[in-house]
Amino acid sequence: MKLVLxxxxxxxxxxxxxxxxxxxxxxxxxxxxxxxxxxxxxxxKGKIVMPGGFDIHTHIAGGKENVGRIMRPEDxxxxxxxxxxxxxxxxxxxxxxxxxxGYEYARxxxxxxxxxxxPPLMARHTHHELNEIPILDKALxxxxxxxxxxxxxxxxxxxxxxxxxxxxxxxxxxxxxxxVVNPGGTExxxxxxxxxxxxxxxxxxxxxxxxILKSIISAIEELSLPHSLHLHCNNLGEPGNFETTIETIxxxxxxxxxDRPLLHLTHLxxxxxxxxxxxNFESGVEEVAKIVKKHDVTIDTGNLMFxxxxxxxxxxxxxxxxxxxxxxxxxxxxxxxxxxxxxxxxFYSSKSPVNAIQWAIGLEIALLIPTEKVMLTxxxxxxxxxxxxxxxxxxxxxxxxxxxxxxxxxxxxxKRTMLGSIDREYTLYEIAMVTRAxxxxxxxxxxxxxLGEGAIAxxxxxxxxxxxxxxxxxxxxxxxxxxxxxxxxxEIVVKEGEVIKPVSGITRYLELDYDKWIEKxxxxxxxxYYTVSMQNYIVDVNEMRMCESVAIKERRCKSVPIHN
Amino acid sequence: xxxxxxxxxPDVCIEVDTLIPEKLEGLKEKEVKNLTIREGKKEVKxxxxxxxxxxEGVLTFKGKWLDRVKKIGFNMKKGEIYVDGDVGMxxxxxxxxxxxxxxxxxxxxxxxxxxxxxxxxVGSAGDYLGSAYRGDxxxxxxxxxxxxxxxxxxxxxxxxxxxxxxxxxxxxxxGMINGGLLRAYEAIRAGANMKSGTIVLERVEEVxxxxxxxxxxxxxxxxxxxFEGDKAVKKSNGRLYVREIGENK
Numbered sequence: 001m002k003l004v005l006x007x008x009x010x011x012x013x014x015x016x017x018x019x020x021x022x023x024x025x026x027x028x029x030x031x032x033x034x035x036x037x038x039x040x041x042x043x044x045k046g047k048i049v050m051p052g053g054f055d056i057h058t059h060i061a062g063g064k065e066n067v068g069r070i071m072r073p074e075d076x077x078x079x080x081x082x083x084x085x086x087x088x089x090x091x092x093x094x095x096x097x098x099x100x101x102g103y104e105y106a107r108x109x110x111x112x113x114x115x116x117x118x119p120p121l122m123a124r125h126t127h128h129e130l131n132e133i134p135i136l137d138k139a140l141x142x143x144x145x146x147x148x149x150x151x152x153x154x155x156x157x158x159x160x161x162x163x164x165x166x167x168x169x170x171x172x173x174x175x176x177x178x179x180v181v182n183p184g185g186t187e188x189x190x191x192x193x194x195x196x197x198x199x200x201x202x203x204x205x206x207x208x209x210x211x212i213l214k215s216i217i218s219a220i221e222e223l224s225l226p227h228s229l230h231l232h233c234n235n236l237g238e239p240g241n242f243e244t245t246i247e248t249i250x251x252x253x254x255x256x257x258x259d260r261p262l263l264h265l266t267h268l269x270x271x272x273x274x275x276x277x278x279x280n281f282e283s284g285v286e287e288v289a290k291i292v293k294k295h296d297v298t299i300d301t302g303n304l305m306f307x308x309x310x311x312x313x314x315x316x317x318x319x320x321x322x323x324x325x326x327x328x329x330x331x332x333x334x335x336x337x338x339x340x341x342x343x344x345x346x347f348y349s350s351k352s353p354v355n356a357i358q359w360a361i362g363l364e365i366a367l368l369i370p371t372e373k374v375m376l377t378x379x380x381x382x383x384x385x386x387x388x389x390x391x392x393x394x395x396x397x398x399x400x401x402x403x404x405x406x407x408x409x410x411x412x413x414x415k416r417t418m419l420g421s422i423d424r425e426y427t428l429y430e431i432a433m434v435t436r437a438x439x440x441x442x443x444x445x446x447x448x449x450x451l452g453e454g455a456i457a458x459x460x461x462x463x464x465x466x467x468x469x470x471x472x473x474x475x476x477x478x479x480x481x482x483x484x485x486x487x488x489x490x491e492i493v494v495k496e497g498e499v500i501k502p503v504s505g506i507t508r509y510l511e512l513d514y515d516k517w518i519e520k521x522x523x524x525x526x527x528x529y530y531t532v533s534m535q536n537y538i539v540d541v542n543e544m545r546m547c548e549s550v551a552i553k554e555r556r557c558k559s560v561p562i563h564n
Numbered sequence: 565x566x567x568x569x570x571x572x573x574p575d576v577c578i579e580v581d582t583l584i585p586e587k588l589e590g591l592k593e594k595e596v597k598n599l600t601i602r603e604g605k606k607e608v609k610x611x612x613x614x615x616x617x618x619x620e621g622v623l624t625f626k627g628k629w630l631d632r633v634k635k636i637g638f639n640m641k642k643g644e645i646y647v648d649g650d651v652g653m654x655x656x657x658x659x660x661x662x663x664x665x666x667x668x669x670x671x672x673x674x675x676x677x678x679x680x681x682x683x684x685x686v687g688s689a690g691d692y693l694g695s696a697y698r699g700d701x702x703x704x705x706x707x708x709x710x711x712x713x714x715x716x717x718x719x720x721x722x723x724x725x726x727x728x729x730x731x732x733x734x735x736x737x738x739g740m741i742n743g744g745l746l747r748a749y750e751a752i753r754a755g756a757n758m759k760s761g762t763i764v765l766e767r768v769e770e771v772x773x774x775x776x777x778x779x780x781x782x783x784x785x786x787x788x789x790x791f792e793g794d795k796a797v798k799k800s801n802g803r804l805y806v807r808e809i810g811e812n813k
Binding site for chain 2: 071072073074075077082083329
């Protein structure tokens with residue numbers, strides 16, 4: 001299908017296009033420089049054109065989503081979507097069912113979403129779940145945090161085995177990047193211990209989170225994976241955890257920089273808390289922002305918005321502590337040898353001082369850290385469901401909206417954070433950076449997140465003037481919640497906020513080389529500990545409905561700076 | 565208001581959550597006939613299943629097959645509904661205000677998660693009367709009166725409001741409650757895992773072992789045996805009033 005998008009105001013940060021009126025040509029699912037004839041013309045006068053939205057961290061599929069769905073029937077009841085034409089039915093407000101996840105994302109102009117936490121044993125399930133999510137392009141990140149094999153090899157100082165194991169596990173799960181959640185913490189919790197700093201030892205293994213992080217980062221760098229380590233730091237949600245976060249960021253100074261950052265810190269909002277108890281809980285964003293500026297890391301915000309939601313992370317101990325605070329129902333899903341995700345519902349109240357500060361911290365992060373390092377997420381559904389993105393965009397763009405909200409929420413948000421004193425307002429160009437360009441570039445999707453020649457034709461058009469008055473924040477919310485057009489690989493999937501063509505999305509995975517001897521060594525773990533055999537563990541490419549691979553040529557580094 | 569008379573026996577259950585007083589207020593007869601309701605998974609017009617007639621008085625449902633009609637007064641906030649006959653599930657569920665009178669029996673989940681208003685049932689009620697929606701917190705306010713008996717799990721997870729059953733109630737009467745008042749003539753395993761709130765029974769076969777006997781006390785000018793519990797729950801101070809204990813003869 002040939003398309004010409006005429007007269008739109010284009011925001012394309014990767015190519016440095018800031019609000020220029022220009023035409024976009026689409027042929028055969030790609031952006032091209034010119035089409036001579038036979039193209040369908042669409043006039044987009046007075047509308048803004050951006051690359052398709054990209055979400056680097058959203059729990060849309062994995063081991064724990066179904067637990068959340070089963071556990072929260074009352075959440076399903078709040079949003080019942082009947083079948084309509086060629087669209088499937090669905091339900092759920094914070095844990096959406098698969099089909100409407102795709103539709104809701106597409107309606108906001110998003111075309112890619114990465115599932116960032118899959119226990120390797122649940123990879124098959126996750127791929128089947130991803131298959132069912134329409135429209136979006138996807139990828140999954142397997143979890144490496146409490147992995148017995150890696151911890152044993154750290155004790156043996158066999159770093160070559162770790163590198164090959166990372167490559168093998170990415171191959172076995174058809175994963176895209178490496179995710180580490182609370183390194184060591186989940187396993188230690190299984191032994192009734194807590195990991196409180198980077199130098200606490202995991203019982204029975206005797207390794208520290210610092211060692212786990214170092215060995216995994218160096219394995220990733222040696223393998224030259226397209227995305228850096230996707231890290232959920234230790235001590236999530238604990239007052240005073242910003243010190244752990246800073247320590248973690250400082251780890252990267254021991255590595256050499258390559259063509260991309262060394263570390264991606266996810267949902268930073270939950271890791272920027274100062275104070276030493278819930279009573280004197282306050283924002284620690286300023287200190288963290290200083291360190292982030294200096295070091296070679298990227299972050300995503302993990303904004304929190306008020307309302308009812310379900311928290312689900314692979315950080316089992318944290319969910320357990322949260323459940324003790326709220327007294328609500330809780331589930332833990334232990335995955336043998338690998339990890340233990342927890343799930344519990346939560347209500348973020350604007351009257352609660354803690355929640356109000358958390359809300360302010362999320363915005364502070366986006367406003368204080370240099371835009372080229374920031375990505376906008378809500379850590380769906382932990383901070384808020386992803387359907388709240390338009391509101392967050394409006395909060396970033398409009399100081400008036402922030403002031404109005406600050407006057408409504410608990411006064412601690414004004415007293416214990418500096419949100420009220422920040423005058424900065426995001427421009428549309430910066431919004432395009434944090435919701436698209438930065439995310440795609442950081443994730444290593446070089447053909448997405450921009451509108452240059454040869455890029456995949458994922459385009460979002462919003463019915464919003466380029467010189468929008470930020471005082472009218474309701475217009476911004478309205479425009480970003482219902483895209484005027486969403487184009488997915490050259491096909492119009494959303495028109496005026498309604499899904500018209502639920503096409504299938506494509507799952508991307510890595511093709512890696514690894515030494516074959518690693519299979520034999522891993523197999524001993526399957527023989528001794530796992531309840532499944534290795535043959536049943538590996539996900540076959542045929543199990544993915546539509547997929548594309550990225551081949552990585554293994555580059556061996558001669559110098560391994562960190563181990564000596 | 566309007567009178568809805570069901571025409572024929574429906575093959576599948578009908579859901580009429582759109583037919584509540586505040587939505588029908590100010591609508592003309594033709595508009596009411598064109599409102600959509602659900603017949604199984606299909607959306608159909610009201611006139612296909614009901615005969616609609618404008619009458620003096622309150623919103624009324626009539627007909628032989630009302631036991632296949634679900635969600636009468638669902639999410640209702642004000643006004644009054646009168647139902648002549650036995651009705652299906654979810655009567656007055658999520659109700660926030662107003663009044664429903666049923667001249668007949670009701671099926672399960674009547675008054676589920678109710679937070680205000682009043683339900684009067686002339687006949688008997690099914691299971692889960694005034695209970696919580698699965699997974700949710702329970703009934704918050706309002707009043708339910710049943711002239712006949714009630715089924716199992718009445719008032720599960722209730723936090724406030726009142727449920728009065730004149731006849732017998734089934735198992736787990738007032739289970740897991742944290743507030744509110746429940747009355748019945750007789751019930752089995754009443755107050756299991758209750759944290760606070762009040763349960764008043766005329767007779768019971770046996771009181772659950774989690775309850776502590778406090779002695780005799782008056783409740784509304786009548787003398788009852790008073791128990792505190794259920795001590796299986798931490799910090800519980802629920803009250804169970806029982807007039808007579810022992811096996812049925």
